[in-house]
Amino acid sequence: MNAKRPLVAVMTGAGISTDSGIPDYRGPQGLWQRDPSAQELVTIGPYLADPDVRRRAWLLRRDAGALAAEPNAGHRALVDLERAGIAVRVLTQNVDGLHQRAGLPARKVIELHGTAQEVQCVRCRARTPMGEALARVAAGEDDPACLACGGLLKPRTVMFGELLDPVVLQQADAVAQACDLFVAVGSSLQVHPAAALPQIALEHGARLIVVNAEPTPYDDAAEEVVREPISTALPALVKRIVAGAYDGTPTSRE
Template sequence: MTLVTILSGAGISTDSGIPDYRGPDGVWVRDPEAEKMSTYDHYMNDPEVRRRAWQVRRTHILLNAVPNAAHRAVAELDRRSGVAVRVITQNVDGLHQAAGLPERKVIELHGNARSVTCTDCGARTPMTGAVARVEAGEADPRCLECGGVLKSSTVLFGEHLNDGVLAEAVAVTRASEVFIVVGTTLQVHPAAAFPGLAADNGARTIVVNDRPTPFDDRADQVIREPIGSSLPALLASLS
């Protein structure tokens, strides 16, 4: 059985209406102050940053976003006989799972924004419940178990990736026979090193992205077409 691994970044979800962060029209380009909401020290130490973050979550498209053709194509590939699929994603939107890919086959490097975690006791609850409390008037809702600060269940700047998650991603990358980079410019480590690791272990490597990446010169194939149409076509052609 052929193991196909897909490393996905923000570009795979833009067709679902979720903006990227570092692109020419990215969130942090248009509003540099927004990066503070994704930085652990700022978030934990500045109540105003937290209040702003909750207002953004209240109106963010992510909670209502649905998978697009690219996500669905990945899930369809997983259902094909003779192919094993794993996704390593830098995204926190949960759209690979929403498209039908089993949870156990998705490695979320940066966590998932559809839930919240208490920074004191670790209790994890749905984001929708916390947002409902904001809608009801709580500017900075606290953990109902211990009163601790709540944050999205994502890895903020200043936090370490989960060691177990990272180890699984490395193992899958090394075992891959086909490694496809989709919608990421490979600027953030450790994910940026995965394509090279896959190539070093004999994988066929493919980059699908609208902008150049540092790995392009080494990739076996580079596709500059829109992801929503080019990725489904690519995956359909895999044998």
């Protein structure tokens, strides 16, 4: 009898994109360590209330170059996993769109924290490309307003102080409940409610693998913890998954 091929859920955090030139937040060299005040730039209360915070946030987006970032070997490894015929869903905390740019079908990527590829008006909810807003900043607008109604623009991301989209969270919960293997990659696994997804997977019988440079709250529950750099560790892990290393019945955790 053929072994059951797994449904693989891969939860990705900022660590998978650092090799694409996008800094993480909480790591030893992360943005919050280098500039703790930067956190208010992505916190909804200060962002809406303070024009100076918005101006600084637009300058940060302009200078970060995230829209020009290219997928790296970690992103491409997950495309290889999908193209090998493995049922895979990516639950990403990232807003950079690099999984889709690498070639993963958009329907297989659940963006838990939204996307930085677009901006949205907080008043009329109109959406426009981030690139258009950044072009206006480059042309001299320090706090570009919605062209439709004059309202404030924000990235179509979930800022600190905002709730995740309940529909998106429900989709992610369903994947975590159904998967056979849950791989957490480049995430501190500390930001809730997304950080609860590995626990949901464990409670429904999935195996757990953690790929992260720093310790996480789930290391003790994981079947395997990988500390090597993601751009080398993830392609190697994908090859093992494709070869069938995680097919069949999960190991007992009793």
